[in-house]
Amino acid sequence: MRFLPVIKTNGAKQMAIDEAMLEARAKGLIPNTLRFFTWKPSCVTIGYFQSAKREVDFEKAKELGVDVVRRYTGGGAVFHDAELTYSLVMGEDELPKDIVKSYEIICSFIVKGLEKLGIKGTFHPINDIIVNGRKISGNAQTRKKGVLLQHGTILLDIDVDKMFSLLLVPDEKLKDKMIKVVKDRVTCLNQEAREKVPFDALIESFKEGFEETFNTALEPGNLTEFEIMEAERLAKEKYGSEEYLQCR
């Protein structure tokens, strides 16, 4: 199992790398791969089927210097700010065919990683991890050509007011109530950990959690030439393009 160095870059490139990894795995060019990454600048990602203009306040995003990118996975809009994000590509046949079960197995590495940081997390079906009843991690999956791509977030800090200034809600009158609900129901690592965890220690905890979950050693590696070229192409032609972002 390959383990990539942390990549800190913008949302279009991150999503392009994920899809390039999926393509490379489908072609048999790379082994199963795990990577962690962070977002620079912060980014709102919308689900594959969502309408960007219905989900995101573009003026506010521009004002705050926040990118907006459409994901390859399904689900809702997410504001990626102070968080650690991971992505994993694996052969679909190496995981249970049951979708919730596959989420649970993969998410176990986050639960184990949290445990190493002294935090008790539990898997909450379909695809969340909660700590003391509050969500700390959300995850999304897609499958193509026999390969499963799962990416997910581990919240390090959260600014719910900023998040709601960027995301549109169906009914403005309910916005304050929704903000309160999210504040009650979402937590983050900095709230749950006894002390601030250095970034490298975070990565190490989740890396070890992964190795234990899958009973495998993660081998340090780098993106292949194919992945780099494909990611550059996808970042330019797909994830960085206004046409793809606004296609719904």
Added chain:
Amino acid sequence: MNELMPSDRLYNTNYSWIKISEGIAVIGVTKVFVTSVKEFVFIDLPKLGEIKKGDTYVSLESVKWSGHLGSPLTGEIIEVNDPLFDDPEKLNADPYVNWIMKLKLSNSEETKELFDADTAIAKSTCQVH
């Protein structure tokens, strides 16, 4: 006839069924697949024109799954079941009536890689869980 995998069509390993007649393949997704992933909420249909085997022909999101299915065969898409766009749940209701695309085949050799219903069931190739 097996309700989950009728014997009047062929199957691939990626949740699709294929019914071929006079060089035209009608293609859709299997009952086992739609039952496993639950209600579809979104569907992305292909455009008319050329498609290669393996290229995405349909993207789907259900209440617990999202993914992109590759075309089982190469050819020219000559018809798309457009009403599915507004009512993806029709796929859940009857995936063998509600086909997704019709393909004019350009490489009949590829059909040799498809399975009949018995083989597909034996291989459990079309099961999601």
